[in-house]
Structure formats: C-alpha cells, structure tokens
Amino acid sequence: MRYDNRTRYNNIAKEMKKLGELSLLGEKGWIVNMNEKEQAVREMLKKHGQEQLLACYTKMDKNKQEKLLDEILTIDFPQIEKLYGKSIQKEVISSASIEPISYIEKDKIEQEEKQKLLETGEKLIKEGKYAVVTMAGGQGTRLGHNGPKGTYDLGLESHKSIFEILCDTLKEAQRQYGVYVPWYIMTSRQNHTETVDFFEKHSYFGYPKQDVFFFMQGELPVVNEKGKILLNTEGLVNQAADGHGGIFVSMRKNGVIYDMKARGIQWAFIGGVDNVLAKMVDPILVGLCMEKKVLAGGKSVVKACPEERVGVFCRRNGRPSVVEYTEISKEMSEEREENGELKYGESHILCNIFHIDAIEEISKDKLPYHSAHKKIEYMDSQGNIVKPTEPNAYKYEAFLFDAFESLEDMAIMRVKREEEFAPVKNATGVDSPETARKLYKAFHGME
Numbered sequence: 001m002r003y004d005n006r007t008r009y010n011n012i013a014k015e016m017k018k019l020g021e022l023s024l025l026g027e028k029g030w031i032v033n034m035n036e037k038e039q040a041v042r043e044m045l046k047k048h049g050q051e052q053l054l055a056c057y058t059k060m061d062k063n064k065q066e067k068l069l070d071e072i073l074t075i076d077f078p079q080i081e082k083l084y085g086k087s088i089q090k091e092v093i094s095s096a097s098i099e100p101i102s103y104i105e106k107d108k109i110e111q112e113e114k115q116k117l118l119e120t121g122e123k124l125i126k127e128g129k130y131a132v133v134t135m136a137g138g139q140g141t142r143l144g145h146n147g148p149k150g151t152y153d154l155g156l157e158s159h160k161s162i163f164e165i166l167c168d169t170l171k172e173a174q175r176q177y178g179v180y181v182p183w184y185i186m187t188s189r190q191n192h193t194e195t196v197d198f199f200e201k202h203s204y205f206g207y208p209k210q211d212v213f214f215f216m217q218g219e220l221p222v223v224n225e226k227g228k229i230l231l232n233t234e235g236l237v238n239q240a241a242d243g244h245g246g247i248f249v250s251m252r253k254n255g256v257i258y259d260m261k262a263r264g265i266q267w268a269f270i271g272g273v274d275n276v277l278a279k280m281v282d283p284i285l286v287g288l289c290m291e292k293k294v295l296a297g298g299k300s301v302v303k304a305c306p307e308e309r310v311g312v313f314c315r316r317n318g319r320p321s322v323v324e325y326t327e328i329s330k331e332m333s334e335e336r337e338e339n340g341e342l343k344y345g346e347s348h349i350l351c352n353i354f355h356i357d358a359i360e361e362i363s364k365d366k367l368p369y370h371s372a373h374k375k376i377e378y379m380d381s382q383g384n385i386v387k388p389t390e391p392n393a394y395k396y397e398a399f400l401f402d403a404f405e406s407l408e409d410m411a412i413m414r415v416k417r418e419e420e421f422a423p424v425k426n427a428t429g430v431d432s433p434e435t436a437r438k439l440y441k442a443f444h445g446m447e
C-alpha cells in the first residue's frame with residue numbers, strides 16, 4: 001500500500017474531525033494542497049492559542065514550511081494543555097499512602113538458596129530466553145558531552161566508551177553461558193544516527209551485529225512558562241524525548257516486543273546507559289523473580305544519607321513504587337529502623353528486569369507524564385536563537401518506575417554499591433566520570 005504524506009495528513013485530518021477538532025478536510029474529503037493545509041493549521045493554532053508556531057513561517061523555504069506544518073498536525077494539543085496545567089500546580093503527595101518495601105540482600109542469601117537461584121537463572125539465560133535493553137535516549141545535559149552519553153570515553157587507559165564497557169559485560173555473559181544475549185538500545189531522534197554510526201565505526205565492539213537492535217523513543221513538545229509551544233533552533237517544533245518511561249510504548253511501537261516474543265525471550269533487563277558497573281546479566285535476580293513468582297525485579301543500593309538525591313523503592317497504596325527525592329518529606333527521609341538503617345533507604349538504580357508479559361501489559365497504556373523545568377534553547381518570533389541562563393520551559397517525561405505500580409509485587413534485591421553502581425551523571429564532582437572511573441578501576445582490580 002502506498003502510504004505517502006498526503007495519506008498521512010488525511011488520516012490525521014479524519015481523526016481530528018471525528019474528535020471535533022476542526023474542519024481539516026477539503027471539499028473532496030482530503031487536503032488538496034499546501035495552502036489548504038496551512039489554512040487548516042492556522043485554524044487549529046488559533047483555536048489552541050499557539051499561533052506563535054507559525055511566526056517564522058513566511059521566512060522558511062517550501063520544504064521546511066511543509067515539515068513544520070506536518071509536525072504541527074501531529075501535536076495532541078489537548079494533551080499538552082492538560083500537561084501544562086498540571087506543571088504549574090505543585091504536586092502534593094500524601095505520605096500516608098507510602099510505606100517501606102521488603103527486600104533481599106544479595107550477600108545474605110544462604111549459600112544453598114543462592115545456588116538454587118543461580119541455577120534457575122542460568123538455565124533461562126543459557127536457553128536464550130533473556131535479553132538486555134539499554135535506555136540511551138536521554139540528553140545527558142548534566143554531563144555536557146558533545147554526543148550520545150554512551151559514546152563518552154571514560155578515561156581508562158583503553159579509552160573505552162561507555163557503550164563498549166557495557167558491551168564487555170555481554171561478551172563476558174557469552175563466555176559464561178554460551179549465548180549472545182540480544183541487545184536492544186533505545187535512542188532518541190536527536191542521537192539515533194550518531195549512536196548507530198558509533199557502533200558501526202567500532203564494529204559493534206566485536207559483538208555480533210545481528211544481535212544488536214536500535215529503536216527510537218517518542219517525543220513531546222516543549223512549552224514555555226506561559227504554556228506556549230516553543231520552536232527549536234531550526235524553527236521547527238521544539239520536541240524533547242518523553243522520558244525513560246516512554247520505553248514500554250516505544251518497545252511496542254517499534255516491534256521490539258514482537259521481536260522478543262518471536263525469539264522466545266521471557267525476561268529482559270531494562271537499564272540506563274550511564275552505570276559503568278551495571279550487571280546487566282544477573283542470574284540470581286532472574287532466579288529470585290522466578291522463585292517469588294513475580295513479573296519484575298529491581299536492584300537497590302543503600303542510600304548514602306537522607307539528603308542523597310535518589311529515588312527509593314517503597315510501597316504506594318500497597319503496590320511497589322519509587323518515591324523520588326523531590327517528593328519525600330524530610331521526616332520520612334530521616335526515619336530509621338531499629339537497626340539504625342534508613343527506613344526508606346533502598347535506592348532505585350534503574351537496574352530492573354521485567355517478564356515479557358509485564359512489558360507487553362505495561363506497553364498498552366502510557367505512563368503518566370511529569371514536568372521538568374529546564375533551560376531550553378529556542379527560536380523566538382523574530383527568528384533569533386535564545387540561549388536561556390535560567391530554566392525557561394517545561395518538558396514532559398514519563399518515569400520507568402511508574403510502571404511498578406501496575407504490578408502486584410516485585411522482587412527487590414539489595415546489591416553492593418561498589419560492585420554494581422558507578423553512575424556517570426555530572427561533568428564533575430559526585431557521580432561524575434572521575435568517580436565512576438575510580439569505582440570501575442577498583443572493581444576490576446586496575447589500581
């Protein structure tokens with residue numbers, strides 16, 4: 001079937017007409033030409049008070065004009081209006097519904113039990129039923145590296161990039177279990193090509209190319225403090241990746257779930273790109289989830305101090321969840337158990353595994369979006385590029401851990417920070433390349 005741009009607009013237009021959005025359809029039932037399309041877009045922008053999106057339109061060449069109109073046609077304005085409305089109200093979270101969650105400490109599992117878990121997990125991995133998904137669609141603004149975060153050279157003597165360091169763990173798994181674990185990498189529109197090119201340039205670090213898959217995550221428009229959608233520096237719609245929680249929908253839309261099922265994958269690790277000690281293939285966690293008969297498992301490390309800026313595992317309204325450092329009250333963050341440990345002390349490190357059935361179920365609905373107040377470059381209505389020095393706009397992101405609340409239970413396994421958590425977040429100081437490099441070298445006995 002030919003599915004050209006005109007068919008696409010007309011489908012969108014029909015949908016919008018059904019929703020009572022506007023009369024996008026021309027007399028013959030479809031949009032006939034650019035003028036008609038422009039007219040329809042202007043009408044829609046007027047209705048939603050977003051006319052600024054066409055402020056630079058007349059200065060653009062035809063191709064760009066068409067691209068802009070196309071982008072505008074795909075915006076879900078009512079959704080953006082709702083999100084903006086929420087972003088200007090402060091979220092108030094009642095502490096009454098939050099309680100601690102139980103966990104198992106990896107190091108304290110009895111030897112016999114550990115062996116049993118190991119065997120269960122190893123069997124599944126050896127049978128080729130395990131996959132790894134790396135979320136590498138983030139912008140990495142705090143690190144400030146010019147390129148996808150995974151391409152960052154950690155500063156080891158080998159000059160390995162973060163992607164290569166992660167790939168090493170998969171190569172190690174291959175040596176141990178005799179299978180190449182399929183590796184799915186989520187990128188974003190901004191970094192997709194650069195990411196794929198990097199893998200090509202480095203011959204996939206010696207991993208079989210047919211076992212590495214890239215897919216792009218979704219995006220949402222960015223709005224200023226008055227709720228107006230911004231233009232990007234090219235004069236097109238300013239869109240930003242929709243957060244790591246967009247992973248499930250993206251996996252469905254890009255056929256990843258389908259591909260996993262076709263390969264017989266039952267469990268998948270889903271983690272961030274920026275932990276250079278991530279143990280992405282851990283049979284004990286797999287065994288633990290299988291034994292507990294839960295559909296997801298997550299690793300935690302002990303929260304360093306009440307003020308540490310990390311989310312912690314908890315139960316919210318009885319369901320597994322994560323309470324963010326921005327949500328937790330000072331009192332709750334300081335509460336201690338009798339043994340002196342923090343009551344809410346199991347930091348979520350974005351190292352989780354999910355059963356394929358859970359991934360499929362979660363992917364059917366979008367997770368809620370949270371707003372983030374950020375410094376976002378944009379083109380103003382005179383066509384000037386503005387580089388803000390203070391946060392000027394809201395972007396909307398879904399968080400992966402919001403998916404936990406759809407599960408009745410999950411297995412939380414506490415692991416040692418120095419063995420499994422070396423994040424690369426900031427350019428300097430805490431969680432920077434310097435601290436991650438130190439932890440990496442210490443773990444691998446390089447010092």
Ligand code: UTP
Binds near residue numbers: 136
């Ligand atoms: P972070 O929340 O730390 O964001 O992402 P970031 O983009 O890496 O860095 P900052 O906040 O801009 O400095 C945690 C993990 O989730 C991925 C990131 O790539 C990282 O691996 N992520 C985040 C996505 O894949 N997509 C997103 O939209 C956001």
